[in-house]
Amino acid sequence: xxxxxxxxxxxxxxxxxxxxxxxxxxxxxxxxxxxxxxxxxxxxxxxxxxxxxxxxxxxxxxxxxxxxxxxxxxxxxxxxxxxxxxxxxxxxxxxxxxxxxxxxxxxxxxxxxxxxxxxxxxxxxxxxxxxxxxxxxxxxxxxxxxxxxxxxxxxxxxxxxxxxxxxxxxxxxxxxxxxxxxxxxxxxxxxxxxxxxxxxxxxxxxxxxxxxxxxxxxxxxxxxxxxxxxxxxxxxxxxxxxxxxxxxxxxxxxxxxxxxxxxxxxxxxxxxxxxxxxxxxxxxxxxxxxxxxxxxxxxxxxxxxxxxxxxxxxxx
Amino acid sequence: xxxxxxxxxxxxxxxxxxxxxxxxxxxxxxxxxxxxxxxxxxxxxxxxxxxxxxxxxxxxxxxxxxxxxxxxxxxxxxxxxxxxxxxxxxxxxxxxxxxxxxxxxxxxxxxxxxxxxxxxxxxxxxxxxxxxxxxxxxxxxxxxxxxxxxxxxxxxxxxxxxxxxxxxxxxxxxxxxxxxxxxxxxxxxxxxxxxxxxxxxxxxxxxxxxxxxxxxxxxxxxxxxxxxxxxxxxxxxxxxxxxxxxxxxxxxxxxxxxxxxxxxxxxxxxxxxxxxxxxxxxxxxxxxxxxxxxxxxxxxxxxxxxxxxxxxxxxxxxxxxxxxxxxx
Numbered sequence: 001x002x003x004x005x006x007x008x009x010x011x012x013x014x015x016x017x018x019x020x021x022x023x024x025x026x027x028x029x030x031x032x033x034x035x036x037x038x039x040x041x042x043x044x045x046x047x048x049x050x051x052x053x054x055x056x057x058x059x060x061x062x063x064x065x066x067x068x069x070x071x072x073x074x075x076x077x078x079x080x081x082x083x084x085x086x087x088x089x090x091x092x093x094x095x096x097x098x099x100x101x102x103x104x105x106x107x108x109x110x111x112x113x114x115x116x117x118x119x120x121x122x123x124x125x126x127x128x129x130x131x132x133x134x135x136x137x138x139x140x141x142x143x144x145x146x147x148x149x150x151x152x153x154x155x156x157x158x159x160x161x162x163x164x165x166x167x168x169x170x171x172x173x174x175x176x177x178x179x180x181x182x183x184x185x186x187x188x189x190x191x192x193x194x195x196x197x198x199x200x201x202x203x204x205x206x207x208x209x210x211x212x213x214x215x216x217x218x219x220x221x222x223x224x225x226x227x228x229x230x231x232x233x234x235x236x237x238x239x240x241x242x243x244x245x246x247x248x249x250x251x252x253x254x255x256x257x258x259x260x261x262x263x264x265x266x267x268x269x270x271x272x273x274x275x276x277x278x279x280x281x282x283x284x285x286x287x288x289x290x291x292x293x294x295x296x297x298x299x300x301x302x303x304x305x306x307x308x309x310x311x312x313x314x315x316x
Numbered sequence: 317x318x319x320x321x322x323x324x325x326x327x328x329x330x331x332x333x334x335x336x337x338x339x340x341x342x343x344x345x346x347x348x349x350x351x352x353x354x355x356x357x358x359x360x361x362x363x364x365x366x367x368x369x370x371x372x373x374x375x376x377x378x379x380x381x382x383x384x385x386x387x388x389x390x391x392x393x394x395x396x397x398x399x400x401x402x403x404x405x406x407x408x409x410x411x412x413x414x415x416x417x418x419x420x421x422x423x424x425x426x427x428x429x430x431x432x433x434x435x436x437x438x439x440x441x442x443x444x445x446x447x448x449x450x451x452x453x454x455x456x457x458x459x460x461x462x463x464x465x466x467x468x469x470x471x472x473x474x475x476x477x478x479x480x481x482x483x484x485x486x487x488x489x490x491x492x493x494x495x496x497x498x499x500x501x502x503x504x505x506x507x508x509x510x511x512x513x514x515x516x517x518x519x520x521x522x523x524x525x526x527x528x529x530x531x532x533x534x535x536x537x538x539x540x541x542x543x544x545x546x547x548x549x550x551x552x553x554x555x556x557x558x559x560x561x562x563x564x565x566x567x568x569x570x571x572x573x574x575x576x577x578x579x580x581x582x583x584x585x586x587x588x589x590x591x592x593x594x595x596x597x598x599x600x601x602x603x604x605x606x607x608x609x610x611x612x613x614x615x616x617x618x619x620x621x622x623x624x625x626x627x628x629x630x631x632x633x634x635x636x637x638x639x640x641x642x643x644x
Contacts, residue, residue, distance in 0.1 A: 038570055043459045168621060196621040201564055202363075202571075209359040210615035213350040234563070238488065239355070255465040255473060262475065263464075 028087065028287050030061045030280075031080035035093035035117075036068035041274065044253055045091065045115070048276025056284060061089075070097045077101040081110060087287060089279050091115040099123075111286045113279050117171070122294075126282055128275040130298040132175035133182075135270050138315050139248055140183025142268055142302065143220055146246055147189065150219060159189045159219045162211045164232055166224035167198045172272075176224045176250060192218070197228050204231030212239045220246040226257035226269055233265045252303050252312070261308045271312065273298040327587040327595070331602035334585065334635040338609045341631075347616040354493060356616060362495035364608030366391070366563075368601070369556040370579035372504040373424075373549030375600045376511065378583055380545045381525035381592025382431060382438035386445035387553045387579055390423045391572035393453040394557025399462035399567025402479045409481035417554045423449055424550020425543060432542035442546075446576070453569040462567035478565060485562035497559045501604075504552055508597040517544055525592025582607050585635055606635060 030053070034046055046063060053061045062085070066073030070093050078101055080088055088105055092098040095118055103123035106112050111125040118127060147159040163180070166173030184191075192215050195207035204223060211218065212235060221236075223229035229249030236242040249269045251257050257269035275298050282292045301312035323329035342351045350356050370387045377384040394416050401412040423445060430441035465473045488495050512518040520541040523531035532538045556575075561567045580590075586603025588595030610631055614624045 037459055040460055193618055195615065195618060201568075202560075205563070206359075206363050206611070207615055209363070210347075210350075210356075210612065210618070213353065213356045213359065214347050214616055214618070231564075234486075234565070238486075255460070255463060255467060259463070259465040259473065259475060 031085040045274035052280035133179040136176035136179025201227040201231040204228035208232035208235035365501035368604035371582040373552030388572035388575035389449035390553035395561040396567040420554025428546030432539040
């Protein structure tokens with residue numbers, strides 16, 4: 001039974017082995033484990049890493065995509081460790097199950113940069129990420145300022161807001177919502193409609209249609225991501241009410257949220273930076289034995305029609 | 317009374333009964349009269365249209381005793397191809413639409429050939445197409461949405477105008493009372509109805525699903541009947557993909573994930589049997605409205621996600637139980 005298969009298996013092994021890591025002398029190999037390339041934001045993260053690394057010929061980045069599967073990502077981190085990469089960049093799907101492989105790599109002397117989502121404990125070299133709660137809070141504060149300018153609100157009416165949440169079992173959605181609510185606390189604002197649109201544009205459009213059917217007056221829509229805000233805008237446009245409503249989103253990808261701001265669809269979008277460039281820069285520092293901070297919180301920008309052409313405005 | 321009983325004994329009557337049950341729930345929980353305004357119903361019909369178009373193709377396949385798991389992925393693939401052709405390459409709709417329909421037909425015929433020619437189980441054959449088409453959509457689009465922002469070689473973005481076809485498909489007609497995609501859905505229902513009830517091949521589809529061996533022995537071209545069913549399912553998926561792209565103003569390679577389950581649910585709640593050989597597209601239309609109204613009622617009442625899922629499960633079960641033929 002084995003005879004016809006053996007040469008084939010041998011060839012396959014050889015092909016894989018020769019291809020595994022073309023380790024040039026004097027070149028650092030960085031393993032990048034991405035948890036899910038099904039999301040545009042994460043595609044952008046990899047693109048940022050690739051672009052930053054392209055400026056450094058001494059770096060070679062090997063990308064792996066775990067396709068939203070925790071155990072696949074765990075296996076990929078172990079593969080990187082076994083193949084002897086010089087540094088690991090991990091953007092983990094979730095904290096608890098991915099802590100052991102990250103800690104294992106770190107203890108075996110491979111520096112690990114954890115990007116965007118955290119792992120537990122402190123067995124890693126550096127964490128780089130943005131703070132969803134602060135971004136949600138900034139969006140809330142910005143919304144309050146805009147709502148206060150409305151004629152009805154000036155006359156003493158309470159502002160009426162629709163919140164389209166991301167998948168509420170996910171930490172980013174919880175944090176963005178909590179930050180937004182924190183900023184609104186005590187203000188004359190009613191959240192008149194809330195729905196979980198699961199980060200999905202068609203779902204956001206459907207929920208917004210319902211909000212429009214039930215609520216005769218809506219002043220502002222806060223969506224936890226830009227596709228959600230765009231879906232809500234399309235629903236309002238179909239109802240002929242898009243001019244009465246301020247649309248605010250989060251993420252501000254160049255080809256997505258920033259475009260919506262330029263088109264006048266969104267009044268504002270808040271950047272959720274990928275950290276891809278920062279990760280590559282700090283990876284080089286670590287490899288050159290320079291020191292880096294253990295915790296880096298990325299700064300975020302707000303894009304509005306006034307400042308989008310100039311690259312947005314940094315949040316304080 | 318006798319007429320009523322005769323109605324209830326027909327599958328159409330039972331499907332209608334399930335729909336009325338959902339409508340009654342809507343009348344009780346009407347969200348401050350929102351349920352009594354036409355806009356709510358118009359929006360429901362728009363929103364369910366893409367699922368309904370997929371369910372038309374699914375019905376043809378289910379009648380042959382098969383299943384098509386690839387419809388959601390083929391929708392995503394076709395949305396990407398349509399957006400690339402008409403949005404990025406500026407092709408007119410008269411070229412882009414037939415090209416996309418051809419892509420859908422090719423995907424469907426490939427599944428159909430695997431089922432009919434190579435006797436692979438429909439579940440497996442269309443599962444393979446589901447995975448492959450999703451991969452193809454991601455490869456063609458580079459994993460990114462094919463949107464109105466087109467990246468230039470220097471990294472900046474050019475912004476493209478929305479093609480007329482997108483605007484026309486996402487418009488409303490008849491005084492803003494009906495969405496164009498709803499008319500597309502009804503057109504697909506009509507086409508499926510003609511195929512199933514007015515063409516010889518429609519009878520072949522039923523015969524194939526009823527008893528394949530007997531059908532083959534009595535001269536029914538079973539293979540070609542199956543090819544037709546899966547091919548048309550692919551074409552309907554392409555139509556749904558075009559409608560999806562027009563409504564989102566972009567081609568999203570992730571579009572349509574898990575839509576196949578909704579399409580199957582629509583067909584089954586309407587009263588089509590997964591065993592094949594029975595059913596019809598009228599049932600699918602009623603099933604689409606039942607599912608659409610259920611989602612709409614939960615949405616206008618702003619029911620929380622956790623309760624929504626539990627209620628949806630319970631109501632689907634209740635609707636199907638209501639449809640069961642009474643035990644004499």
